[in-house]
Amino acid sequence: MRAIQITQFGGPEVLRPVELPDPVPGPGQVAIEVTRAGVNYADTHQAENSYLAPASLPLVPGSEVVGHTPEGRRVVAMLGSGGYAERAVADPNLTFDVPDNVDDAAALALLVQGATAWVLLRRNVRLEAGESVVVHAAAGGVGSLAVQLARAFGAGRVIATASSPQKRKLALELGADVAVDSRAEDMTAALIEANGGRRVDTVLDMTGGRVTDESLRALAPFGRLAFYGMASREEPRPVRPANLMRFSTTVSGMWLPHAFLLPGDVVGRAMTEMFELVGAGKLRPVLGGEYPLSQARAAHEALRSRATTGKLVLDPTR
Structure with a gap:
């Protein structure tokens, strides 16, 4: 099968097209003929071995695929690795049936980015109706869905940040009340001003550095x-x-794989709710572009440049 393999860690240049044997499903695993593979920012960390979970070589990157099982089910699945390929194997507990009215790219956007946004809002910040929420990188894969979900969950004011006028315009179109330049010299002041002079209730942050400090x-x-x-x-x-106590604030972290360990099938409930919202026209995954599998390097370069908007996918047939 055609695949992308990494044999040394580094930047996008380490992603190489290769021919590999088809993966063989182990006991209880599901075989998937991949029609699209998702590209995530975490993949860029995996390629340079700076991700939360250490990687080992050789490696076929990619944590999510959509496609068909041998029985003909159309599914989207979360993987540890192996997604950048024509075929993959998955854990059935991390595999979800895709409704006919949700296309491949949208299903991929919901699996990682959508579930991340859902868990952040429902489990981390526990957004309550009427509260304000700041969504950093609001035109990205997670951010574009978080803006819409926050609105659907009853946020009182949705404040988006993004780096360009086009991205801020998109955030407003998706339901944000106001969009702030992510390069603002003083993010603290910018967020308070965007919230009508009041401090904000919740923040979803994937930027780090100064933005995190000033958002706090x-x-x-x-x-x-x-x-x-x-x-x-x-x-x-x-x-x-001491500062958390002084200002009665809470800081939490979230890594999506942990959500699959929660009782009550949290990710399954998130997927069901989001599929229904998409079907009802109340949630629109933003699709950022499709690349041939052979151009995975170009997809990573685009993602790392922060010039992309929405979900990027790879087409393993090209």
Whole structure:
């Protein structure tokens, strides 16, 4: 089969097209003929071995695929690796049937980005009706869905941040009340101003560095910040417990694989709810572009440049 393989860690240049044997399903695993593979920012960390879960070589990257099982089911699945290929194997507990009215790219967007946004809002910050929510990188895969889900969940004010006028326009079209330039010199002041002079209740942050530090300072008493990525590759300052108590704030982290371990099939419930919202026209996954499998390197370069909008996918037939 055609696949992308990494034999040394590094930047996008380490992604190489190769021919490999088809993966063989183990006991209880599901075989999938891949029609599209998702590209995530975490894949760029995996390629350079800077991700939360250490990688080993050789490696076929890719944590999500959509396609068909030998029985003809159309499914979307979460993988540990192996997604950048024509065929993959998956755990049935991490595999979800896709409704006919949800296309491949949309299903992929919902699996990682959508589930991440859902868990952040429902489990991390526990957004309550009427509260304000800041969504950083609001035109990205997670951010574009988080803006819409926050609105659907009853947020009182949705504040988006993005790096360009086009991205801020998109965030407003998706339901944000106001869009802030993510390069603002003082993010604390910018967020408070965007919230009508009031401190904000919740923040979803995947940027790191200065943005995280200044977002924390914008939180109202009992405000919550959920940290789920570090696109800037800059560490924020250490959080002092005394400051959490002084301002009655909460800081949490979230890594989606842990959500699959929660009782009650949390990710399954998230997928069901989001599929229904898509079918009802109340949730629109933003699709950022499709690349041939052979051009996985170009997809990573585009993602790392932060020039993309929405979900990127690879087509293994090309």
